[in-house]
Amino acid sequence: MKWVSILLLVLLAALQYRLWFGKNSIPDYLAMQEEVEHQRQQNNNLRQRNNLLKADIDDLKIGMEAIEERARHELGLIKKGETFYRILPAE
Template identity: 50%
Template sequence: MRLFIIVLLGLLAWLQYDFWYGKNGMNEYTAVEESVALQEKANAELHQRNQQMYAEIKDLHGGKEAVEERARTDLGLVKPGETFVRVVGDNN
C-alpha cells in the first residue's frame, strides 16, 4: 500500500511539474497571453490609423475643399487674385 501511495505522489509531482514548467505549460501560457495582449493593442492602433486614412480618402474623393487644402499646404499653391505673404521671424 505504501508503494502505491509513493507512486501516486510521484505521479502527482511529475504532473504538477509538467503543468507549470513543461512544454505548453503555465509559464508559456502566460507569455503567449501577454504577447497576444500586445498584438491586440498594436492591431487596435493600426485599425484606428486605417480608419483615419479611409476618412481622408473619402474626403479627397468627395470634395474640392480637401484637394484645395492639400494643394495649399503641401505644394504652396495660391489661387488667382490672392497675395501670398510669408512672415519670417528672428531666430533669437
C-alpha cells in the same frame, strides 16, 4: 499500501513538474496571453489608422468632385472625349 502511496506521490510530482516547467506550461500560457494582448493593441492602433486614412480618402474624393463641378459650371471645363452642348432658352 505504502507502494501505492509512493507511486501516486511520484505521479503527482511528475504531473506538477510538467504543469509548471514543461512545454505548454502555465508560464508559457501567461507569456502567450501577454503576446496576444500586445497584438490586440497593435491591431486596434492599425484599425484606427486605417479609419483615418479612409476618411482622408473620402474627403479627397468629395473635394475633387466639388472642384470639378465648380470648374465645369463656372469655367466651362470639358474633359477629353466629352462633347459640350449648350442649350439656350427660347426667347
